[in-house]
Amino acid sequence: AGLLNIFLRDIGQLVPIILQFTFWLTPIVYMPTILPERYQSWLEWHPFYALVNGYHQVLLWGKVPDWQNLLYPLALGVALLVLGAFIYKRSKKELVDVL
Numbered sequence: 001a002g003l004l005n006i007f008l009r010d011i012g013q014l015v016p017i018i019l020q021f022t023f024w025l026t027p028i029v030y031m032p033t034i035l036p037e038r039y040q041s042w043l044e045w046h047p048f049y050a051l052v053n054g055y056h057q058v059l060l061w062g063k064v065p066d067w068q069n070l071l072y073p074l075a076l077g078v079a080l081l082v083l084g085a086f087i088y089k090r091s092k093k094e095l096v097d098v099l
Contacts, residue, residue, distance in 0.1 A: 027049065044072075048073070
């Protein structure tokens, strides 16, 4: 987001709003079972859900978390890292002129 903020100034205002919205969608302060069943399946696609659910499994229920659930957030993180590196390499020359 920092790199994009140089070229698209509104990203700096948009990212905190998206992060706060994402925080409230993550079942940190509530249990996912209070959601209707049709929405509970959507949580599996939420990138932070696997991490939070792992903590819930350990701290609340005393269970070992399922490590396979962390593959999706890990793959998403690696993909975003590669995308960020690609965008940085591509726009490195323009950054000097803009900054």
